[in-house]
Amino acid sequence: MSAPLLDLDGLTVTFPTARGPVDVVKGISFTLGRERLGIVGESGSGKSMTGRAILRLIRQPGKVSARRMSFDGIDLLSQGERQMRSLRGARMSMVMQDPKFSLNPVMTIGEQIAEALVTHKRLPRRDLKARVLAMLEAVRIHDPARVAGLYPHEVSGGMGQRVMIAMMLIPEPDLLIADEPTSALDVSVQAQVLDIIDDLVTGKGMGLILISHDLNMVARYCDRILVMNSGEIVEECRASDLHSAQHPYTRGLLAAMPRMDEDRDELPVLDRSTWTTGSGT
């Protein structure tokens, strides 16, 4: 683990609004080796924008700027769109939140996964098919030959998300960004999907950025955690030390979660007195 895989310094994402430009990510810096990094925060904290900015997926009129943004020695900010396209998918890829909206409804699952691979690499058709089936098997889909011929609407949410993971991992990228990969799934399926990501990422020595609002889940599957609030990193800690987090925002989030053996009569809430009348809740 010599040079970091990803090195961000002063990453800022700006959107223009009627009241002037708004920074949704405010100059954050972090480095990532071949490890599992979790980014947690509430809606609007800028965590997803951070993930998208790394892949340069922020569309106009949004603007990304940084003092340094390099991936494996490549300066991402100076890459053209064509060069970015050869990086995306091949070297770094992203698993989106909801398989229902991220898979192409008119292509079979096998074709879609194959497409992810042939975009970056020429392969004889027979090898291609074998790779696709092997990948489906790696994400624990039984009977991969049958599933490869199905359309996205014919599979369940959990299976769809595993297909997404298969598609993102088949070109063997160095960095995987998973943006809320399980929040559209049932609790019982969530653990399976995360275990698969975990196995594949650690097995291949990839870097993982897991973006989520679920502190417990991130603490379970990551080595290191960044807590974001309104575009800034408010706390960075090792996953095992999350319960002893210092920042009031992190502590507030931890306390606000109901527990399995809940005995508190009222849950502590973050101070939002700017808009509630404040009585009772």
Added chain:
Amino acid sequence: MDDGIRHMSIAIHLENLTISYGTTAVVHDVSFDVAAGESFALVGESGSGKSTILRAISGLAPEWTGTIEVEGKPRAHAPDRSFAETCQMVFQDPYGSLHPRKTVDTCLAEPLAIHGIGGRDNRVKDMLAAVGLDQRFRFRFPHQLSGGQRQRVAIARALMLEPRVLLLDEPTSALDVSVQAEILNLLKKLRRDQGLTYLTVTHNLPVVSFLCDRLAVMRHGRIVEIADVADLKTGRLAAPYSRELFAASGGTLQPA
């Protein structure tokens, strides 16, 4: 007479309830009672039929057989105006359940107008205060509100006719944890203040632990277990599937 007393204390009575969409039965032979003032939870994975039960009670899934009684009165299959005064539903997604072109005020006053209830101005003001929303939100549109604020409006709308029974379909699953805590506190406070009966659908077991007294675990359209919330807190659920569900959500690291 005896029968009348029994019905007084039971808010929701379901017996051999089978619900179908078209020719497919999705809920099979479900029976349970929820006592007045009780908070009862239905838990299970997607497709287990838990939301369908709420939809049948509220009249949104009319193809059912069996018995549905709310506050002692049997529910008919056809839409029923008087039923709306005893039982209301709060939906999962506050982004989808509020009319985008109606202000908060219109949305809250509409049930009163339909049922010919007067004093709307004061009722809307009081209800906004009860759900912890400032009066300045009264004439805003849903897109000007955050998710938590919208869910407060949705709860306020359900409470406008002063129903005794509230059906809650995943009331916090679209919200952030800190907002979820606010809404859960609000629901708990409203139930305490107004003596409401809750039937809540959720897949989040810690939420059940906070908000509910009893829970029914569902799978494939059937109830596999009805347990007291104390059994959930101590992890003493009996059915194998309940234990599996408990492990999947309880095996997580819990903050000290």
